[in-house]
Each structure stands twice: as structure tokens, then as C-alpha cells.
Amino acid sequence: MPVEVLEDKVILKDSKGSSAEVYYFGATVTSWKYRGKELLFLSKKSLLDGTKGIRGGIPIIFPQFAKATDSSAETAALPQHGLARISKFEWNGVSVDNESEVSVRFGLNNSQVPENLQKDWPKKFKLIFTVTLNDDTLKTNLSVKNEDTAPFDFNVLLHTYYSVPDISKVSVEGLQNISYIDKVKNFITVVDNDKSVKFTQETDRIYGNAFLLQRINLKDSVVWNPWIDKAKGMSDFDDDEYKQMICVEPGHVAEYIILKSEESWEGGQIIQYKH
Numbered sequence: 010m011p012v013e014v015l016e017d018k019v020i021l022k023d024s025k026g027s028s029a030e031v032y033y034f035g036a037t038v039t040s041w042k043y044r045g046k047e048l049l050f051l052s053k054k055s056l057l058d059g060t061k062g063i064r065g066g067i068p069i070i071f072p073q074f075a076k077a078t079d080s081s082a083e084t085a086a087l088p089q090h091g092l093a094r095i096s097k098f099e100w101n102g103v104s105v106d107n108e109s110e111v112s113v114r115f116g117l118n119n120s121q122v123p124e125n126l127q128k129d130w131p132k133k134f135k136l137i138f139t140v141t142l143n144d145d146t147l148k149t150n151l152s153v154k155n156e157d158t159a160p161f162d163f164n165v166l167l168h169t170y171y172s173v174p175d176i177s178k179v180s181v182e183g184l185q186n187i188s189y190i191d192k193v194k195n196f197i198t199v200v201d202n203d204k205s206v207k208f209t210q211e212t213d214r215i216y217g218n219a220f221l222l223q224r225i226n227l228k229d230s231v232v233w234n235p236w237i238d239k240a241k242g243m244s245d246f247d248d249d250e251y252k253q254m255i256c257v258e259p260g261h262v263a264e265y266i267i268l269k270s271e272e273s274w275e276g277g278q279i280i281q282y283k284h
């Protein structure tokens with residue numbers, strides 16, 4: 010059976026032994042295993058009961074990345090990282106199921122969002138999140154439809170937590186000569202001349218127009234590791250877990266996307282495990 014539909018999550022299984030798990034809460038992918046090997050990081054302290062955003066996997070960030078810096082932004086009243094990751098999506102069923110690929114869908118519209126968040130961002134919208142598993146490849150695709158009568162602004166990001174055996178041995182390549190905003194150093198703009206990014210301290214950078222993964226319509230990249238002090242301050246993250254994860258997050262966050270009434274936007278990422 011390639012798709013198991015449970016009370017709180019859906020499990021996708023590939024014929025060669027790969028699998029993925031997606032919670033309805035946030036439509037968060039919490040596990041992606043290549044033939045049994047876990048590739049995503051999920052904190053052992055993460056809550057999975059819908060009382061807090063899931064700490065790990067691939068939370069969907071929409072319609073605001075971080076907290077809006079401009080108090081006049083339409084999304085200014087929303088909490089950090091918006092509403093999608095803390096809303097329960099509906100199960101929209103299996104869309105593809107064949108020898109090589111299994112694909113499932115989750116949906117969220119404004120009336121399914123907790124009431125306080127509806128007030129914080131009173132827009133009519135519809136999200137469809139599609140997760141596709143194919144042996145060594147995971148595709149996550151989001152479509153956003155504006156069902157309101159006026160345009161709205163949004164950010165979007167796939168906050169992907171990768172599991173790594175040892176952060177001191179990790180490097181992220183493909184960001185050379187791209188300027189980034191350094192959130193750890195007071196949001197200064199820096200141009201990266203190094204061939205790869207290595208991790209020896211708290212790292213929180215927004216790269217504009219980077220092409221790191223195969224991505225569709227997501228031009229920015231956030232690279233994040235909380236490191237020691239910030240890890241200690243996070244209740245849903247174990248003190249030492251910063252050594253076992255790295256977030257590389259494709260998104261559209263440096264500017265807002267403006268979506269007109271009745272129009273749709275679509276974007277996503279395709280991650281392939283090199284084995």
C-alpha cells in the first residue's frame with residue numbers, strides 16, 4: 010500500500026523502500042527516508058500535537074517570513090513565520106500512484122485557519138501542497154490562490170531541516186559571489202566569496218537569487234543553524250541538536266510576491282539524494 014492515511018499524518022511508501030511522512034498540522038513533512046536512511050532532521054523535543062509549529066522536517070512558511078519588519082505591511086500582525094505552519098491542512102488525497110512515483114495533496118483555505126490568525130491576516134486564499142516521492146527524490150510544491158477581491162502580498166519558504174551526522178564537517182556549496190543579508194550581524198549585506206559555507210557559529214543568512222537546489226519560482230535561500238546559545242534558548246530543541254542539522258530553505262522572502270485577485274502562484278523544490 011503506497012499511502013497510509015492515519016489520524017494525524019500520511020505515510021508515503023515507494024516500491025524500492027523509500028518513504029515520507031506528512032502531518033496534517035502545517036502539512037509539515039517530518040520524515041523522508043531514502044531506502045530506510047533518514048534525510049531530514051526532526052528534533053526529539055518537537056511537539057507533534059498541534060500546539061506549536063513542528064521543529065524540523067519541512068514547515069511551510071506563508072504568508073510572512075520571520076516577523077514583518079515594516080509595521081505597515083499587510084502581514085505585520087501575524088506571528089513569526091506566518092500562519093501555515095500552525096494550521097491544520099485538509100487531506101486532499103492521492104493524486105499520482107504508479108510504479109515510480111507517489112504523490113499526495115493537502116489543502117488549506119482561510120476559513121480553516123485558527124480564528125485569531127484569520128483576524129491577523131483577513132484575506133481569502135487557498136493553498137495546495139503536493140508531496141511527491143520517487144525513490145531518491147522528494148518534491149514539495151505549493152500553490153497559492155488569491156480568492157479575495159483585492160491583491161495581497163505574501164512571502165513563502167520551505168523551511169527544510171536536513172539531518173547531518175556532524176555539523177563541523179558540513180559545507181553548503183553554490184552560494185559563492187552571491188550577496189546575503191546577515192541576520193546575526195545586524196542585517197548587514199555581505200558578498201560571499203567563499204566556495205562553500207561552513208559552520209562554526211550561529212548562522213542566519215538570507216541569500217537573494219541563489220540556485221542551490223532544484224527550485225521552482227523560489228529565488229532566495231535562507232541558511233540557518235542556531236548554534237549553542239540559541240539552541241539552549243529553544244524549548245523544542247535539544248541543546249546539542251545544532252550539531253545534527255542544517256536548514257537550507259528555498260523561498261521568496263527578500264520581497265513580497267503581489268498576487269492579484271483570482272490569480273495563482275506556484276513554486277517548490279525538488280531534492281535528490283546523491284547516493
Ligand SMILES: O=P(O)(O)OC[C@H]1O[C@@H](O)[C@H](O)[C@@H](O)[C@@H]1O
Nearest residue numbers: 089090168192213214231233258
Ligand atoms: O524558531 P522559529 O520561529 O521556527 O524560527 C527558526 C529560524 O528560522 C529561520 O528561517 C530564520 O532565518 C531564523 O531567524 C529563525 O530563528
